[in-house]
Amino acid sequence: MAEELKHLIEQIQKEGVEKANEQAETIISQAKGKAAKIIAEAEEKSNAALAKAKTESEAFAERSVKTLEQAARDLLITVGQGCEKVVTAVLGKEVDGALSGNVLEKMITSAVAMGSGSVQLVVSENDKAALTSYCASIAKSSGQSIELTSDSEILSGFKVSFKDKNVYLDYTGEAVAEALATFLRPELAKTVSVVAREQLTNA
Known part of the structure; x- marks a missing residue:
């Protein structure tokens, strides 16, 4: 009886250990599976985050390049406009200085010669006094009627109209x-663009 009881106890212990081992293996297997799943999900999230960060950084870089390009274009336009204002101002002063004295008289003579009959000249108030006798001599030699008037808005040069031909020249x-x-604007823009490209190339 004692022998049978001992055997039974050993059998129960053996089955208990085996069952415990099986349960332990199951728990370990499940734990490994969960761990692998957690690691896989973490890697997937990490890869997704990296891909998103890369995409956003590329988009940011592209936007930055476009912003810089636009800023460069705006700068060129601003510089070009500034240069144009300077050139136009200098040009205006030079033209005003040139349209006086003998040059002005020769231009008036050439303009009057283009027409016939009645001619009307409009000059600055300052030039009218200086040109009165000159226009009278042209009228006498050409046989044309020249009406000389002044306009306070004219600073230099003149306007001429031929009444018979209904022609007006400024x-x-x-x-x-x-x-x-x-005439200078396209060349000025071209010059500014070339200089800008040279500076960017050498930078």
């Missing part, structure tokens, strides 16, 4: 300077 300093500035 040779004022302002008109001549604007015509020259219009």
Whole structure:
């Protein structure tokens, strides 16, 4: 009886140990599975975060480049406009200085020669007194009727109209300077652009 009881106890202990081992292995396996899942999810989140960060950094870099390019274009436009103002101002002064004396008289003579009959000249108030006798001599030699008047808005040069032909021409300093500035603008823009490119290349 004691022998059978001992055997039974050993059998129960053996089965208990085996069952405990099986449960332990199951728990360990489940723990490993959960750990692997947690690691996989963490890696997936990490990769997603890295991919998002990379995409955002590339987008930021692209936006930064575009912003810099636009700033460079704006700067070139501003510099070009500044240069244009300086050139136009200098040009205006030079034209005003040139449209006087003999040059003005020759231009008036050439303008009057383009028409016939009645001619009207409009000059600055300062130039009217100096040109009165000169215009009278032109009228006498050409046989044309020249009406000389002044306009306070004209600073230099003159305006001429031929009544018979209904033609009006503007040779004022302002008109001549604007015509020259219009001609210079493309070349000025080209020069500014070339200089800017050279500076960027050498930077």
